[in-house]
Amino acid sequence: MSTAEMHRLDEHTEEYAATIADYVVENDDMKTFVKQVYNFIEARTLNIKPKLIYSDNIFVSKEQTAELILKLIKSMRDAESADTHIQYSTGELAKYFGVSITAINKWICEGRFIGVEKKEKNKQIKISSTTEWRALTGQLYPVYEIVNDYKAREAQREENSKAKTERQMLLEAIEVFEHKYDKSFVDFLKKEDKTPEEERDASEWAYLLSRLKDE
Known part of the structure; x- marks a missing residue:
């Protein structure tokens, strides 16, 4: 979509977003498409405002979905007008691809980053997020997909670590009551005839156990 076309949406953008939202919340393929658009914009834009806040739960409500689509449209327009592309150093790419800097430089020499040529010695190379990388299978992948996959894995690891920490906190809190009363x-x-303190402890103990069960 051209810049002119994007700006022509201004007058009816909210109506347009609401119409799309009706389809998205009822169609898994459309949800996948919106996710892909979101990932592309996140990788392609640099310091674009407002920041997008995305989660799978956004599709539960048509209103929230429409709001997300509005932000996507705004970000696409801003990205196009700003003409920004994230540039990655070989060190950054090594982290995202899970290989050494030497491997990245070797891939550059082999032409596996399409359109990227080895520069003069000691001159730093920057590779755009939209550059395509050729896998050993011959399949081409834009760099931003590799970056997004890495970030998604890191986010999942962080979430798993957080969940483990919360579970440990629940277990420790339950253990306090078990030691306090020396029983399950x-x-x-x-x-029978619990004191007010014991009644409060029983209530909190039950809550902790229910939380642990939900983990």
């Missing part, structure tokens, strides 16, 4: 929660509930 089930046995503790059997006690």
Whole structure:
């Protein structure tokens, strides 16, 4: 879509976004498409405002989906007018591809980054996020896809680590009550004539156990 076409959307952008949202929330293929557009914009734009906040839960509501689409349109327009591309050093690419800098330089010499040529010695190479990289299978992948895959894996690892930490905190809190009363929660509930403190502890103990069950 050209810049002129993007700007012609201004007058009816909200209506346009709402119409698209109706299709997206009911169609898994459309959800996948929106995710791909989001990933492309995230990789291609640099300091574009407003920042996009995205999650799978966004598709639960048509209103939220429409809001996301509005932001996507705005970001595409801003990205096009700013004409910005993220540039990666060989060191950064080594991290995202999970290889050494030597391997990245070798790929450059082999022409596996399409259109990128080895520069003079000691001159730093920068590779655009939109540059295509040729895998050993011959398949071409834009660099931003590799970067997004890396970031997604890192985010998942961080989420898993966070979940593990929360579970550990729950277990430790439950253990405090077990040590305090020297019995399990089930046995503790059997006690009659609990004091107000014990009633409060029982309530909190039950809550912690329910949270642990949901983990």
